[in-house]
Amino acid sequence: MSDPYELRIERGANARGYWRDLWSRRNLVTDMAWRDISVRYKQTYLGLAWTIVTPIVSMLVFTLLFHRLAKLGSEGGAPYPVMVFAGLIPWQLFSQALTGVSTSMVGSAALVERVYFPRLAIPLKAVIVAGFNTMIALVLLGVLMLAYGFAPSWHVVFLPLFLLLAALTALGIGLWVAVLNVRYRDFQYLVPYLLQMAMYISPVGFKTSVVPDELRFAYSLNPMVGVIDGARWSLLGGNTPLDLTALGISAAFVLLAVAGGLWFFRRSEGTFADRI
Amino acid sequence: MAEASPILEIRALTKRYEIVRTGGRGRAWFASDAATWITRSLLRAVGRKPPSADAPDARYEQVWALRDVSFDVARGEVLGLVGHNGAGKSTLLKVLSRVTEPTAGHAILRGRLNSLLEVGVGFHPELTGRENIYLKGAIHGLTRAAIRREFDAIVAFAEVERFLDTPLKRYSSGMRSRLGFAIGAYLEHEILVVDEVLAVGDARFRAQAMARIREAARDHGTTTIFVSHDLGQIRELCERSVLLEEGRLIADGPTNEVLERYLQPNVTRDLPSVWEAPPGELRHIRRVALHTPDGAPTSSVRVGDPLSMTLHATGMGAFPDLDARVAVDSVSGQRVFRFRSSMTGVDVTADGAPELAITADIASLPLVPGHYWLNVTLSRARTRLETRERVLRFEVLSADPYGAGAGWLPPDGPVWVPGAWRAEAAAPTPESPSPGEAA
Numbered sequence: 100m101s102d103p104y105e106l107r108i109e110r111g112a113n114a115r116g117y118w119r120d121l122w123s124r125r126n127l128v129t130d131m132a133w134r135d136i137s138v139r140y141k142q143t144y145l146g147l148a149w150t151i152v153t154p155i156v157s158m159l160v161f162t163l164l165f166h167r168l169a170k171l172g173s174e175g176g177a178p179y180p181v182m183v184f185a186g187l188i189p190w191q192l193f194s195q196a197l198t199g200v201s202t203s204m205v206g207s208a209a210l211v212e213r214v215y216f217p218r219l220a221i222p223l224k225a226v227i228v229a230g231f232n233t234m235i236a237l238v239l240l241g242v243l244m245l246a247y248g249f250a251p252s253w254h255v256v257f258l259p260l261f262l263l264l265a266a267l268t269a270l271g272i273g274l275w276v277a278v279l280n281v282r283y284r285d286f287q288y289l290v291p292y293l294l295q296m297a298m299y300i301s302p303v304g305f306k307t308s309v310v311p312d313e314l315r316f317a318y319s320l321n322p323m324v325g326v327i328d329g330a331r332w333s334l335l336g337g338n339t340p341l342d343l344t345a346l347g348i349s350a351a352f353v354l355l356a357v358a359g360g361l362w363f364f365r366r367s368e369g370t371f372a373d374r375i
Numbered sequence: 376m377a378e379a380s381p382i383l384e385i386r387a388l389t390k391r392y393e394i395v396r397t398g399g400r401g402r403a404w405f406a407s408d409a410a411t412w413i414t415r416s417l418l419r420a421v422g423r424k425p426p427s428a429d430a431p432d433a434r435y436e437q438v439w440a441l442r443d444v445s446f447d448v449a450r451g452e453v454l455g456l457v458g459h460n461g462a463g464k465s466t467l468l469k470v471l472s473r474v475t476e477p478t479a480g481h482a483i484l485r486g487r488l489n490s491l492l493e494v495g496v497g498f499h500p501e502l503t504g505r506e507n508i509y510l511k512g513a514i515h516g517l518t519r520a521a522i523r524r525e526f527d528a529i530v531a532f533a534e535v536e537r538f539l540d541t542p543l544k545r546y547s548s549g550m551r552s553r554l555g556f557a558i559g560a561y562l563e564h565e566i567l568v569v570d571e572v573l574a575v576g577d578a579r580f581r582a583q584a585m586a587r588i589r590e591a592a593r594d595h596g597t598t599t600i601f602v603s604h605d606l607g608q609i610r611e612l613c614e615r616s617v618l619l620e621e622g623r624l625i626a627d628g629p630t631n632e633v634l635e636r637y638l639q640p641n642v643t644r645d646l647p648s649v650w651e652a653p654p655g656e657l658r659h660i661r662r663v664a665l666h667t668p669d670g671a672p673t674s675s676v677r678v679g680d681p682l683s684m685t686l687h688a689t690g691m692g693a694f695p696d697l698d699a700r701v702a703v704d705s706v707s708g709q710r711v712f713r714f715r716s717s718m719t720g721v722d723v724t725a726d727g728a729p730e731l732a733i734t735a736d737i738a739s740l741p742l743v744p745g746h747y748w749l750n751v752t753l754s755r756a757r758t759r760l761e762t763r764e765r766v767l768r769f770e771v772l773s774a775d776p777y778g779a780g781a782g783w784l785p786p787d788g789p790v791w792v793p794g795a796w797r798a799e800a801a802a803p804t805p806e807s808p809s810p811g812e813a814a
Contacts, residue, residue, distance in 0.1 A: 104565075110476050138502065
């Protein structure tokens with residue numbers, strides 16, 4: 100039984116064939132994601148229903164706050180709750196993925212110390228978990244649209260693109276935080292605050308057109324503006340054209356964030372087991 | 376020819392860890408870390424080599440966990456790996472399982488390596504037994520198809536057929552350790568690493584697990600690297616063993632010879648028994664010495680022997696209510712004990728004399744063989760005057776404190792306890808099953 104298998108272990112060896120390694124371990128990524136999803140609401144009475152509680156509550160609060168109290172208008176012909184929900188979907192994907200990716204390395208410390216696999220599997224798993232929640236939220240949005248008798252336009256075919264953009268933005272930023280978190284746990288406490296602030300300055304509870312025109316460019320420097328507006332445009336259609344400047348900024352940011360995040364993650368990866 | 380080449384070839388394997396110097400990572404640490412990182416990145420970005428890129432970072436202490444380790448393992452061999460705590464066994468296994476990369480040297484594996492993980496790692500209590508088998512299999516790097524092939528064998532070994540769809544948290548600890556072992560032991564691999572996994576579980580599980588290791592070696596040619604503090608298990612399983620000490624391979628050969636070397640009082644290397652503060656330093660603690668109760672300097676004692684520590688302090692006239700402390704850490708960094716003068720009710724002030732020699736006499740050192748660090752502290756009331764960390768290192772040598780003769784085994788765990796065993800005939804207990812049934 101002669102085995103052609105041969106592995107040479109030396110400094111820098113793990114970096115060779117990294118992506119092929121990661122691809123061959125894809126069932127680890129999905130298995131870990133599935134574990135996180137199926138375990139999350141075990142021993143709860145409402146179970147998976149908790150996944151929809153957060154977006155529903157946020158939608159009610161935003162509708163009350165910005166529509167009823169601040170008298171802001173909706174996008175196109177969409178009812179205000181539908182418009183809010185269409186913005187909440189990319190936002191929650193971003194925020195859950197970012198939170199998940201940031202704490203993912205530290206959360207898997209026991210594994211990282213004992214088994215080798217391309218470490219990128221761990222943050223990717225966190226993105227998949229957030230993506231799963233987004234699927235559920237999309238179903239909910241469908242129900243909401245049906246209830247209001249609102250049909251999305253053909254733009255909806257572009258939705259996956261914008262959701263991908265949201266997930267990648269989160270991954271790019273999250274990879275930095277995940278690495279820094281291994282050394283300084285401060286970061287896992289910082290992220291929720293930043294996210295909360297970011298939610299109020301992003302067009303989640305209101306539409307971007309309420310921002311004065313002269314401030315619009317500065318506003319769209321927030322990479323989530325282009326993403327949320329894009330998702331809203333694809334879901335609601337309406338007469339507001341897609342803001343290509345904002346979208347361009349988002350796309351450029353994603354490219355930089357993901358490339359930078361991957362670079363930083365990969366160069367720190369080798370020492371995770373020693374430092375975690 | 377592939378048959379002739381060893382399945383595992385380890386050549387000059389070296390691993391250096393950097394650990395944070397004493398003082399820990401405070402806020403200043405974060406700032407200096409960030410500053411170093413930013414300057415280095417900037418210099419690199421403009422194409423200049425940072426001045427200290429390859430030089431060891433002064434803020435870290437260099438620890439050599441493995442130094443120049445070389446050996447081969449033949450296909451189908453069950454190799455014992457022995458050494459005291461901190462000798463580098465775990466580091467070697469981590470390098471072989473790719474968890475951490477070596478600093479220098481290399482290893483060639485001509486077969487897939489699988490480490491048996493501690494019970495619990497990779498398991499999730501809320502998932503069922505079946506789900507856990509697939510999850511842990513995926514962690515070990517196997518596809519679903521490969522896991523499915525061995526599924527029945529795993530379930531049969533672990534004896535969990537009836538509980539496959541029960542959450543793992545409802546399993547007994549015995550079922551959990553059997554399942555963990557079975558997943559690791561039955562999944563496809565050519566090299567198996569067993570690191571202290573058999574320290575848990577009952578006698579029956581240990582016997583089954585050892586039988587499985589032997590069977591895998593004999594019938595499937597599985598190579599096994601076996602680590603255990605239970606030297607009886609090593610003797611039983613391994614024909615050949617290697618001994619690590621302070622990261623170096625110091626013996627390689629037939630298990631009996633290697634264990635003899637492991638158990639014999641080590642040849643004392645020259646560990647200094649006295650530390651003196653550099654001249655000109657304005658500090659209170661000037662000198663620290665390790666010695667026997669009659670004053671002979673020593674840096675190595677046998678298990679259960681007495682050991683005294685004397686620290687010379689100056690400028691003490693101004694400090695009443697002195698409290699002297701000695702603290703001992705294992706080389707792996709764990710605090711083993713602290714002994715304070717104030718807890719013995721003794722006043723070490725000596726009538727306000729400015730120069731003091733303060734001695735702690737430890738009647739019997741309750742430590743297992745290995746290397747230890749001595750830390751000393753002087754404080755006044757609750758204020759710390761001065762601490763000298765890791766000021767001296769000493770070695771506790773293997774000895775036979777119970778007078779057991781040839782049957783002596785070194786103790787397991789961090790401490791040695793003085794004591795004795797006895798047995799006497801007792802009235803039979805009616806309910807207890809006969810020994811035949813119990814076995």
